[in-house]
Amino acid sequence: MQNQRLLELALKGLQAERDKIDSELSALRKQISGGVAAPTPATTAAYKASPRRRMSAAARKKISEAMKRSHAARKAAAKK
Secondary structure (H helix, E strand, O other): OHHHHHHHHHHHHHHHHHHHHHHHHHHHHHHHOOOOOOOOHHHHHHOOOOOOOOOOHHHHHHHHHHHHHHHHHHHHHHHO
8 A cells, every 4th residue: 555655656756757847848949949839749639630641542553553664664774
C-alpha cells in the first residue's frame, strides 16, 4: 500500500516536471517563430485537414505504365 502511494507521488512529480518543460518548450518555439507559438503535435492531430485520399485502380495503372516506360528508357540509356 505504501509502495502504491510512493508511485503515485512520483508520477505527480514527473507530470509537474513535464508540464514545466512543455511550457519552456512553448516559450522557446514562440521566440524562434517570431512571437507565434508553433503548433504542438497534440493540437495538430485534433485539427487534421482531411481524410486520406485514395487512388483509383485506373490512376494506379496509368502511373504504373508511365513508370515502366520511364525505367525502360533509363535502362536503355544506361546500355549505350
